[in-house]
Structures are given as structure tokens and as C-alpha cells.
Amino acid sequence: MPKDNISLIEKILYSVEKPGRYVGGEHNQILKDWNSVDVRWCLIFPDIYDIGQANLGLAMLYQILNSDKTILAERSFAPWVDMEAELRRHQIPLFSLESKKSLQEFDILGFTLPYESIYTNVLNILDLAGIPLRSVDRGQGDPLILGGGQACFNPEPMADFFDAFAIGEGEEVSLEISQAYQNWKTSGKSRSDLLLQLAQVPGVYVPSLYDVSYHPDGSIANITPKQTTIPEKITKRIVASLPPHPSKFLVPNVEIIHDRMSIEIMRGCTRGCRFCHAGMVNRPVRQRSVEEIIPAIDEALTSTGFEEVGLLSLSSSDHTQILDLTKKVQEKYHDRKLAFSLPSLRIESFSIQLMDELKELKPGGGFTLAPEAATERMRAVINKPLDDDDFYQTVTQIFENGWRSLKLYYMIGLPTETMEDVDAILQAGIKVQQIGRRLIGKSVKIHLGIASLIPKPHTPFQWLPVQRPEAIQEKLDYLKAGTRKAGIKMSYNIPDSTLLESWLSRGDRRLADVIQTAWQNGAKFDAWGERDNLQIWRNAFATNNLDPDFYSYRGRDLDEVLPWDHINIGVTKRFLKRDYEWSLAGRTREDCRNTCFACGILDAFGDQRPAETICYWGCP
Amino acid sequence: MNDTPFRVRVCYSKTGNLRFIGHLDTQRLFERALRRSTLPIRYTQGFSKHIRLNLASALPLGFVGRAEMLDFWLDEPLEIQDIRDKLQKSLPMELQILELYQVENSLPSLQGSLLSSDYIITLPEEESSQEFQVKWEQLLSQPEIPITRREKTLDYKALIFEHQLLVDPSENLRLRLRLSSKPGGNARPDDLLHLLGVDPAECVIERVGLTFSSSED
Numbered sequence: 108m109p110k111d112n113i114s115l116i117e118k119i120l121y122s123v124e125k126p127g128r129y130v131g132g133e134h135n136q137i138l139k140d141w142n143s144v145d146v147r148w149c150l151i152f153p154d155i156y157d158i159g160q161a162n163l164g165l166a167m168l169y170q171i172l173n174s175d176k177t178i179l180a181e182r183s184f185a186p187w188v189d190m191e192a193e194l195r196r197h198q199i200p201l202f203s204l205e206s207k208k209s210l211q212e213f214d215i216l217g218f219t220l221p222y223e224s225i226y227t228n229v230l231n232i233l234d235l236a237g238i239p240l241r242s243v244d245r246g247q248g249d250p251l252i253l254g255g256g257q258a259c260f261n262p263e264p265m266a267d268f269f270d271a272f273a274i275g276e277g278e279e280v281s282l283e284i285s286q287a288y289q290n291w292k293t294s295g296k297s298r299s300d301l302l303l304q305l306a307q308v309p310g311v312y313v314p315s316l317y318d319v320s321y322h323p324d325g326s327i328a329n330i331t332p333k334q335t336t337i338p339e340k341i342t343k344r345i346v347a348s349l350p351p352h353p354s355k356f357l358v359p360n361v362e363i364i365h366d367r368m369s370i371e372i373m374r375g376c377t378r379g380c381r382f383c384h385a386g387m388v389n390r391p392v393r394q395r396s397v398e399e400i401i402p403a404i405d406e407a408l409t410s411t412g413f414e415e416v417g418l419l420s421l422s423s424s425d426h427t428q429i430l431d432l433t434k435k436v437q438e439k440y441h442d443r444k445l446a447f448s449l450p451s452l453r454i455e456s457f458s459i460q461l462m463d464e465l466k467e468l469k470p471g472g473g474f475t476l477a478p479e480a481a482t483e484r485m486r487a488v489i490n491k492p493l494d495d496d497d498f499y500q501t502v503t504q505i506f507e508n509g510w511r512s513l514k515l516y517y518m519i520g521l522p523t524e525t526m527e528d529v530d531a532i533l534q535a536g537i538k539v540q541q542i543g544r545r546l547i548g549k550s551v552k553i554h555l556g557i558a559s560l561i562p563k564p565h566t567p568f569q570w571l572p573v574q575r576p577e578a579i580q581e582k583l584d585y586l587k588a589g590t591r592k593a594g595i596k597m598s599y600n601i602p603d604s605t606l607l608e609s610w611l612s613r614g615d616r617r618l619a620d621v622i623q624t625a626w627q628n629g630a631k632f633d634a635w636g637e638r639d640n641l642q643i644w645r646n647a648f649a650t651n652n653l654d655p656d657f658y659s660y661r662g663r664d665l666d667e668v669l670p671w672d673h674i675n676i677g678v679t680k681r682f683l684k685r686d687y688e689w690s691l692a693g694r695t696r697e698d699c700r701n702t703c704f705a706c707g708i709l710d711a712f713g714d715q716r717p718a719e720t721i722c723y724w725g726c727p
Numbered sequence: 728m729n730d731t732p733f734r735v736r737v738c739y740s741k742t743g744n745l746r747f748i749g750h751l752d753t754q755r756l757f758e759r760a761l762r763r764s765t766l767p768i769r770y771t772q773g774f775s776k777h778i779r780l781n782l783a784s785a786l787p788l789g790f791v792g793r794a795e796m797l798d799f800w801l802d803e804p805l806e807i808q809d810i811r812d813k814l815q816k817s818l819p820m821e822l823q824i825l826e827l828y829q830v831e832n833s834l835p836s837l838q839g840s841l842l843s844s845d846y847i848i849t850l851p852e853e854e855s856s857q858e859f860q861v862k863w864e865q866l867l868s869q870p871e872i873p874i875t876r877r878e879k880t881l882d883y884k885a886l887i888f889e890h891q892l893l894v895d896p897s898e899n900l901r902l903r904l905r906l907s908s909k910p911g912g913n914a915r916p917d918d919l920l921h922l923l924g925v926d927p928a929e930c931v932i933e934r935v936g937l938t939f940s941s942s943e944d
Contacts, residue, residue: 118928118929119928120747120789121788121789121927121928122928126747126788126789127747127748127749127752129747130744130745130747131744132743132744132745132819132820132821133819134756134759134760134763134817134818134819358756358759360744360745360748360752360756360819361748361749361752362751362752362755408762409763409765410763411759411763412758412759412760412761412762412763412817413759413762414758414759414762444770444776444777
């Protein structure tokens with residue numbers, strides 16, 4: 108970018124809110140010489156800096172790519188509306204934080220797509236960068252538009268906008284993509300040749316190389332590769348053992364969400380909760396040992412100066428050395444004025460022991476449990492079994508150990524749910540409050556967090572219709588009235604706010620037109636819950652002659668071809684079907700660490716399994 | 728822990744991208760840098776402990792700092808050069824330590840003893856020295872120069888301590904100001920620029936010095 112463009116950027120920074128979002132320059136930022144490398148990446152989190160900068164996946168890719176001498180990786184985020192207006196007014200293309208170069212100048216734009224409500228921001232960013240929105244319209248000189256992240260296990264709604272998706276874990280495949288790009292760049296061949304080359308990289312999905320045909324009723328007939336050399340199914344990538352943890356985290360100069368460092372102690376979960384997307388798509392379970400984690404924390408603290416550490420996993424209690432880890436953390440850091448957080452604890456007395464170790468580090472915090480359902484029957488349906496007696500015993504111990512605030516997470520809109528199940532949530536809240544008042548007194552704080560089920564692809568619930576907002580609202584009203592009377596705090600999502608997610612998460616590639624129309628008519632930052640956007644989306648469906656209800660309220664036939672059937676997460680459709688049937692029969696599966704239920708993950712990845720001494724896998 | 732804290736004063740510059748980092752963020756940036764530095768930093772006592780750190784004065788967003796000041800405390804005395812090296816190593820490039828020295832614990836706080844700030848404003852190219860001089864003198868000749876910021880009106884007439892136009896035909900016109908920074912009488916140069924019909928975003932505003940009531944210099 109010419110120098111006067113940089114001074115133009117600086118000028119507009121005076122007139123926008125929180126300009127520190129756009130300037131980079133953080134401690135541990137990597138700014139390489141533009142001309143010293145072969146492949147230039149810009150990693151993009153399509154929401155504002157405040158939301159995206161703490162993303163651990165972004166931090167990992169930033170370090171992995173930049174550790175290669177032939178590659179540079181910079182960052183960019185969605186500009187907030189005030190900055191967007193200034194950029195458009197002065198015709199400044201969206202730029203990277205590090206070198207302030209226009210996105211158009213990079214070779215590869217790597218978008219992370221953690222959730223669906225971020226999709227319109229991708230279009231907005233491409234538009235702000237002056238890059239054609241659709242893969243088919245991009246030419247030789249345009250950057251490669253690459254997607255990855257948790258939402259990409261169903262990439263179809265965004266298929267037309269992306270040149271390629273990296274399915275699954277990015278640590279290794281990102282370097283392979285970079286290499287393929289470099290080979291192509293030096294070959295001087297056409298862009299379509301690049302896409303063919305990329306499709307040969309395991310785990311890379313090039314949507315334009317597949318045809319999708321539909322039945323008259325709108326369901327999918329076939330998803331087929333256009334050429335015989337293109338794989339029929341794309342199997343996600345995993346790393347056999349978790350690589351050394353990144354430590355040189357960027358330290359933001361302005362306040363952001365989750366302003367702390369995250370250390371991933373374990374990946375995947377063996378619990379098999381049937382509503383849980385993360386639990387299905389991130390198998391197998393792999394963990395870092397205490398011997399790796401403590402030095403990783405040390406190194407990261409030294410290089411960042413953060414005052415808070417999040418120990419991340421989908422189920423902390425299931426780390427085989429978790430007690431040892433919390434003890435070591437407590438021993439080592441208790442006089443360092445640091446706070447540690449340990450999310451997703453099981454409902455058992457062991458969790459209290461763990462939290463007690465960390466409590467001294469952060470006095471005054473609350474305790475959080477997620478029973479998800481309040482009757483034993485319903486918990487069997489979702490496969491999160493828990494004995495009522497054990498639950499109340501754990502709650503009792505939490506208060507006995509001095510915690511004064513307890514947050515409980517529940518879901519509504521679950522299959523086979525009746526008002527009895529909903530009422531049980533309220534009754535559980537009241538009983539917990541009574542226990543708390545008896546042990547702690549009036550000051551005890553109970554908080555119910557209510558979410559409604561959105562069936563996700565690749566889960567045993569993927570065939571289910573979403574419950575209609577009227578039904579959800581009725582249940583919420585019941586809970587609202589009851590909790591208000593009891594003096595219990597309750598938070599929830601308004602039913603409308605989850606509709607977009609329910610359309611997009613199980614959508615097919617025809618939704619590209621809907622997404623583009625919605626964006627053209629002003630939809631962006633959909634995750635921020637602007638109510639106006641919903642009408643824009645409904646209109647966009649109408650404009651494109653598609654029915655939103657088809658995607659949300661329709662139960663899928665078990666034999667239907669689903670839009671994501673060609674994306675192989677290792678867990679088989681056969682297993683998911685059986686698990687769905689078990690669900691309806693109220694039949695549970697125990698933690699599969701103990702008994703293998705042949706979900707398919709070992710068939711798909713068993714040959715990569717390292718020796719136990721290198722990396723513990725949760726599979727038996 | 729040593730009972731007598733070791734008070735350290737830092738004079739530093741804040742330039743480049745870091746111009747766009749606000750006061751509270753700058754404070755947190757220093758806290759984290761101190762934590763990274765492995766220096767034996769002093770924490771405040773009490774239930775919620777935090778690093779004992781005192782920045783002299785908030786530098787408005789977008790201003791270049793050429794001589795910003797802060798104090799922090801250590802639990803024990805250390806070699807000055809050692810402190811300086813460790814702190815500089817953990818600071819971003821665009822925060823450079825200019826001076827670092829020990830000060831007596833008994834000295835009043837920087838914030839409490841700040842009197843005035845010196846600024847150099849580089850005006851846009853289109854501002855000619857003759858025309859600017861006319862509007863500047865016109866402004867100063869008024870009996871009062873009321874400026875309202877956040878519903879509070881101050882008479883800048885009494886807050887402009889010194890002023891000088893720096894004319895060099897080969898460069899943009901520059902205005903040197905010494906403005907009051909006393910509590911309740913903190914004058915901002917960008918507010919004056921607005922009155923003169925100059926967009927502060929078109930200028931480079933540098934704060935080049937701070938004066939304290941018990942200044943050593």
C-alpha cells in the first residue's frame with residue numbers, strides 16, 4: 108500500500124471508536140519483510156478485533172505459519188460499522204494489522220468460521236477488500252479464499268464464496284496448503300489448476316469441484332465430484348498428538364473479550380452428549396500431559412504478562428491428570444496474583460476438589476454446572492446421565508465448601524420434551540436455592556441459563572426439526588414466571604435470535620444466494636443479535652424462492668442425503684443413526700473411554716494413533 | 728518482602744501505532760510489561776491486589792508522546808540499568824524508555840503535582856504562516872476563550888501559559904504551546920485547533936514535556 112494510504116488510514120483512525128482495534132503493534136506481533144517470503148497469508152476472524160483476537164485457533168495458525176521462513180502470516184478482522192463507513196468513504200481497501208497492506212495483496216486469505224452467524228461478515232470483508240465474492244468470479248490475480256473452523260464441518264451454505272475449505276484441525280494442513288500454493292505459483296499455471304492441486308491435499312475440500320442435484324421436494328439427490336481424480340468424501344484432518352502449545356500470544360493493547368491466555372489441555376470429548384457438535388466433530392480425545400502443560404503455562408506467562416489463564420477443554424474433569432494439574436498450578440502460582448479458570452466440570456464431588464485447588468487463586472468466583480436437563484428421563488435422551496441424588500449431593504458440597512453463587516445451564520426444545528421436563532428445571536432451581544439458603548443464607552445466588560436446542564450437523568440430533576418459537580416461548584414464559592417468583596436469576600436467548608443459526612447450520616449450498624441477498628440488504632454482525640436482521644433474512648429467502656422452514660422445522664428422513672454427507676468426520680452416519688434411535692428409546696451410552704461403541708473414529712484414524720507415551724488418546 | 732519500596736520513575740515516548748491506545752489501555756500495557764519483565768514489582772495491599780503504578784497524565788488518543796512520565800515501585804532496590812534493560816525488553820517497540828531513575832518515596836504523586844504540558848503541533852500544509860498568525864492572534868485577543876468539553880466550560884485564556892509559532896519555510900507551520908494540566912484546568916490543544924477551524928486529525932500533535940510543581944529540572 109502506498110505511503111499516503113497509510114497516512115489516510117491514520118487520519119480516519121481519529122474519527123472512529125477504539126482505533127486501537129485497527130493498528131496492531133501488540134507485544135509478540137510478527138512483522139516480516141514482505142519481500143523475504145514466498146507465500147503471504149492473512150488470517151481473518153470475521154468479527155471485530157475485540158471478539159476475535161483471543162481465538163486460540165488463530166493464535167496457533169499465526170505461530171505455525173510464521174515459524175516457516177518462506178511464509179508470512181498477518182491478521183485482519185471485520186471493521187466495526189463506523190470504521191467501515193470511513194473506509195468506504197475514503198475508498199481505502201480493508202488492510203492487515205501488521206503491514207497495513209490491502210487484503211488484495213495477499214496470496215491466501217484464511218478465514219476462520221467458528222459459527223454460522225458470522226457468514227455475512229465474510230462477504231462484507233471480501234467486498235471491502237475489492238475481491239469478487241464468488242469463487243467462480245475470481246481470477247488469476249485474486250487471493251485464494253480459504254475457510255476453516257468448527258462451522259466448516261458443514262461448509263455448504265458458504266460453498267460458492269470459498270475456493271477451498273480445510274476440514275478439521277489446521278496445524279498440519281495449513282502448511283501443506285501453503286506448499287501447494289507455492290508450487291502452483293512458481294508453475295505459472297491457471298487458477299483452476301490451483302484448485303485441482305488443492306483438492307489432492309487430504310482434508311481440503313474444493314466445493315466448485317462437486318455437483319449437487321436435488322429431488323423435486325428440495326432434498327438432495329446426489330453430491331458427486333466432477334472428475335474421477337477428486338475424492339468422493341473429504342475426511343477431516345487431525346493431528347495424531349497435540350503439537351507443542353503456542354506460547355508467544357499476542358498481547359492486545361486494547362481491552363478485548365476473553366482478555367487472557369488460553370492453554371488447551373485436552374481436545375475432544377468421550378462423553379457423547381447427543382446435542383453436542385463439538386463432542387462429535389473433535390474426536391478422538393487427545394490430551395497434553397501435566398509435564399507439557401506446566402512449562403507451556405510458564406513460557407506463555409513469561410512472554411505475555413497476562414493475569415488470567417484459561418485451561419481449555421471440552422470436559423476438564425476427564426483429563427486423566429486433572430487433579431495433579433490443579434495441585435501443581437496452585438503450588439506454583441498461588442503467590443503470583445494470577446487467576447485460573449477451569450471450564451466444563453462434571454457434576455460430581457471430584458469437581459469441587461478441583462475448584463478448591465484453584466479457588467485461592469481467584470477468590471469470589473462462582474461455580475458453574477451444566478446438567479442440561481432436569482429429569483433423569485430427559486438426561487437419558489440427550490445422553491448426559493446423572494442421578495438426581497448425586498446432583499443434589501454435589502450442590503450441597505459446593506455450598507458447604509463456601510461457594511455462594513451457582514450457575515446452572517439447561518436446555519429446552521429437546522426431543523420428546525414435555526412441560527413436566529420443563530417444570531423440573533424450575534423445581535431443580537428452587538431446590539438448589541433452598542439448599543443454598545440453608546447452608547449459606549439469604550445471600551446465595553442461583554442463576555439459571557436456558558438455551559434452546561439447535562440440532563447440529565454430524566450429531567445424533569441432526570435429523571430433528573427445530574422446535575417452533577411459539578413452543579419455545581411458552582416454555583420460557585413458564586420458567587420466567589417461576590424463577591421471578593422464586594427470586595432466581597434466569598438468562599435465555601429470545602427464540603428468534605437462534606433462527607438464523609438453525610437455518611444456516613444445516614443448510615445446503617443453495618443458501619449462498621440467500622446469504623448474499625441478506626448481506627446486500629444490510630445484514631452483517633448477525634451474531635450481535637440485531638433484531639432487524641431477521642426480517643432481512645426472511646426477505647432474502649423469499650427473494651430466492653427458498654423456504655426457511657425447510658431448513659429449520661423439517662425433520663429429515665433418516666435415509667435422506669444430508670448436505671454435509673460428503674464431509675467425513677470419522678464418526679459414521681450409521682453410528683449417529685443408531686445413537687438417535689437409542690435416544691428416542693431413552694437408552695444411554697456410557698463414557699466411551701471404557702467401552703468402544705465403534706463410532707468410526709478408530710477405523711478412520713486408528714492407524715495414526717501414537718504410542719501412549721507420546722500422546723494419550725481417550726479411545727480404549 | 729522488603730518494607731521499604733523502591734520507587735522508580737520512567738520518562739518514555741509513545742509513538743506510531745501506540746498513539747491510538749488510550750489511557751487505561753496504556754496503563755494495562757505497562758502492568759503486563761512489568762509482569763513480563765520478571766522485576767520484583769510491588770503490588771498494592773488489600774483484597775484485590777494490583778500492580779502499584781502511577782501514570783502522570785492521560786495522553787489523548789492520537790497524540791504522540793515524547794516525554795511521558797510514570798512511577799512504579801519494586802519490592803527491593805535493583806541496579807537502575809538492570810531495571811531499565813528488563814523493562815525495555817518487555818515493552819513494544821513503540822514505547823521507548825528515555826530516562827529511568829529512582830525517586831524518593833516521600834515525593835508527591837506525579838498526577839497530583841502536574842502543572843502544565845508542552846505541545847508541538849505540526850499544522851496541515853495548507854495553513855500559511857501569515858493567515859494562521861492572524862487567526863491565532865485574533866483568538867488570543869479575545870477577553871475570554873470559552874471551550875466546552877463534556878458539559879464543562881473552561882476559559883482557555885487563563886490556561887495558555889506560553890505560545891510560539893515556529894516558522895520554517897521549508898516545512899509545515901508549527902505551533903508550540905504550554906497549556907495548563909492542573910486538575911480542574913486541563914486544557915487540550917485539539918480543542919483550540921477546532922476553534923481555529925483546523926482539523927486535529929490533519930495535524931501531528933506531540934506532547935514534548937510535562938512540568939511538575941516540584942520538578943527537579
